[in-house]
Amino acid sequence: MKVGKRVNGEQAKSIKQPPDSPAPNLESSPDKNLPESMSRRRTLIAGATAAAGAAVMLGRSHRAFAAPDPAKEIRIGYISPRSGNLGAFNKSDPYMLSLIRKALANGITIGGETYTVKILDRDGQSSPARASQLARELIHKDHIHLMLTTSTPETVNPVSDACEAEGVPSIGTDCPLESFYFGRGGKQGHFKWAFDFSFGVAQFVDAYLAQWPLVETNKKVAVMYPNDADGNGFRGHLAPILEKNGYKVIDPGAYADGTTDFSSQIALFRRERCEIFNEVGLPSDIQAFWRQAAQLHFLQDLKIAQFSKSGSFAGQIEALGPLGYNVSAATFWAPGFPYKSPLTGGTSKELADGYEKAENEIWAEQQGATLALFEVGVAALKAAKNPTDHAAIRDVIPNIDMITTLGRVNFKKGPYPNTATTPMIGAQWVKTPPGSKFPLDWVVVSNAEDPNVPIQRKLVPYSL
Template identity: 25%
Template sequence: MTHSTKSWLLALAGATMLLATPALANETIRIGAPLPLTGPLSPEGLKQQRGYDLWAETVNAAGGVTAGDTTYDVEIVYVDYESQTPRAVQTAERLITADDVNFLFAPFGSGAAKAASSVAERYQIPMVAATASSVEVYDQGYQYLFGTFTPNNTLTDPLARIVADSGEDISTVAIYARNDLFPLAIAKEMEKSAGDNGIEVISFDEYAIGTMDHASAMTLLMRSKPDWIFATGYINDLILIRRQMADLGIEPKALTMLAGPAYKEFIEATGDHSNNVSSAAWWHPAVAYDGEGVFGPTSDFVTAFEAKYDATPDYAEASAAAAGVVLQLAIEDAGTIEPSAVRDALAAMDVMTFYGPVHFGENGQIDSLEPPVFQIQDGATKTIYPEEIKQADMRFGGIE
C-alpha cells in the first residue's frame, strides 16, 4: 500500500467517524395548539398564538426545557379550526393521534375548550386552557385539564361592588349577552352579582352568534332606562355594539363590556367612544409579580413582549404565555415528559409567575388570582381594582 493510499484511507476513516458521532442536539417537545386563526374569532386566536410563540422562542433561546437528564426544544404545532368548535375537537384528536404531540394547549374560549377537553381526557394528555373561565368547563371531573382563568364571578363581583358603592345612584342594570358559552355564562354571573349588591336587573337579552345589527335590540333595551348596561361578547361584537350605541346616542351612567375593552384594538376601533367603558380581565400590565419561570418578573415579560411585537400585552396574550410557563415548570418539576407525571406536577403546582400566583383547584381551574378591574380613560386603560394596583377611580357618565 502506498503512503498516499494509506493517508487517504485514514482520512476517510476519520471522516466516517465524525459522521457517525451523534450531534449534541436537544430532543423536542411537541405541543398541539388548535386555534381559530381564521373566521370571526381570529383576533382572539391570533392573540393566543402570540403568547405561545413568545414563550416558545424565549425557552428555546435560553437552552430549552430540562426534564431529568434530557433537554428539549419546544415546537408548537398549530392547526386552524376556522372558528368552528366541532372542528376544534377534530383537530385536537388529530394532533394527538397523527401529529404525536406530547401536550395540548386548549382552543380559544370556554365552549371550544370544554369540547376539546374530552379528547385530552380520553388520551390522558395534559391540556392547559389559556382562555376558558366558565365553571361549566371544569365541572366534568376531568383530571388532565388545567386552566389559567379564574371563575367568571371573580370578575363580576368586584365590578358590581364598585358600581353599587360609587354613590352615583345606580340602581338598575340591563344585560345584553352573546348566546355563547362564555359570554352567556359571565352575563348570568353578573345577574347574580348585581342582585347581591342591590342592583335590579331590569332586562336580560341575548343575541345570536354572528349578529351584525344591534340597533333594534339597543333601542328596546333603552325603553326601561337602565342606569347601567352590561354587554358581553367578543371583540368584534363589542366594537359593533359600542359604535351602534354611539350612533343612537345611548350613553348610560355606566357601561361595562366583556371581553373586548382590554384590547387596544377596541380603543382604536371605537375612538372617543371607548372612554369610560369599564371592564375586567384576568391580568393587566400594571400588575407586578416577581415570578419564577423563563420570563421572571412581570416587567421583564412586558419588555420582552413589547420588543417582539411592538405592542403592550393584554390578558389573553399574557395568559397564553403563562400557560407555557406553567407547563414548562411542571415538566421540569416532574423530571420527565411522561403525561401522567406532568399531570401530577400541574395538580400540585403552587408557584409565583409573571402572570401571578398559580395554584389549581381540585377541578383544574386556577384559584389563586385576583383579576383586575379597569376602565378606559383618556384613551388608555387604567386599573381601578384591586387597591394595590389601582391607577384611577371609576368615572361615570358618557364620553368626556
C-alpha cells in the same frame, strides 16, 4: 356561590423526576454452532467492519453526534385564535412564542436529563370545529405529550374535549371557569385530562363590586349575554350574585351569535333607564350593538359601560372610535403586575415594553396569560415522573401551586374539579393626551382581587 377575595401566596416548590431510555445494544457475537475456523473468520470480519464504521463516523462532522435523541424530545401542542372573530385575543402570539421558544432553546433539565422542547402552534381561526380538528391532528399525527390552549370557550372547550376523549393532558387559560366546567357538562367524572386556570364568576363579581360603586348609579344593569357557553355562564351564575348585591339585572334574553339587529334590546334598556351595561358577547356582535345603541340614544344614559369579552384589546376599542372612550373592563394582566416570570425571568413591565417596542402597539393582556400558560405547562413537565408520558403529566397538574406572571395559580383549591383561579383587576380605557404614542391607554382603577397591583387613577363615568 360564595364570592371571596384572593390573596397571592408563596411560590410553590418545584418537583423533579424523569425517565431514561436504554441505549440499543450494537454488539454481535460469533455463532457458537459454527466450526472454530469459521467462527474466528466471522469475528475478524465483524471487527474489521466495526473499525471501518468507526473510521467513517470519525470523519463525519460533529453534528452527527449532536443529533437530538427522539426519546428526549417533549412536544407541546398550542392552539389559540389568531384569526377570525376572536383574532384580537392572540394577536401577540408571534411575539410571545418567540420569547417562549428562546427561553426553552436549551431544553429543560428533569432529574439530570435534558429534554429538547418542540412547540407546535396552531391557529384555531375562532372556530370550535377547526380547533377540535387541529387538536386531533396534533394528538394523532404529531404525537404531542401536552396540549396548551387559550382564549375563550370557542377555542378552549373543543380542544379540551378532544384531549379528554383521546387521553392527552390539556391545560387552558383565558376561558371563564364556569364556561369551561358547566359548558362542558359539569360532571366531576368527565374531567380527567383537561384543566383550566382562569377567572370565574367570583373574580368578575369582585372586580365589579369594587369598581361600580366608584360612580353613582341607579344600579340598573343592562346585560347582553348570548346563547353560548360564556353567555349562559354569566346568566346562570353571575347575574344572580349581582341581584343579591343590590343590582337589578335587565336581561332581554339570550340572543344568537351573529345577530345584527338589536333594536328590541336597546328599547328595553331605555325603558328601564339602565345606567350600567355589561356584556360577554363576540366582539363583532357587541360592536354592532354599540353603534346601534348610540344611534338610538341609549349610550347617552349610561354611566358605566362594562365590557368583558369585547373590551380586552386596543383594536376592539379603537374600532368604536369616540364611542370607546372611558369603556370599563376587567383585566387579568397589566404591566403593573408585580410578579416575575419563572420561565423568562422578566417582569411584567419588561414584557409590556418589549412588545410595544417590537410591534409598535400597546401591550395586550393576553401576553400575561400566554406566558403563564407555558409557565404552568413547564412546571407540570418538570414535576412529572416521566415528562413524555401522558398519565404522568396529567397526575401532577392537580397539585400545581405556583406564582406565575398572572399571580398565584393553585389547582388544589378549585373552585371546580381541574380548575384554578386567576385575579380580575378593574381597568378603564381612556383617551391619551395629544402627542402620545398610542391613542388609548388602559389604566388600573381598582385592585380588590389583588392589592399587590397598583391603582393608576380613579374611575370616571362613561359619557358620550
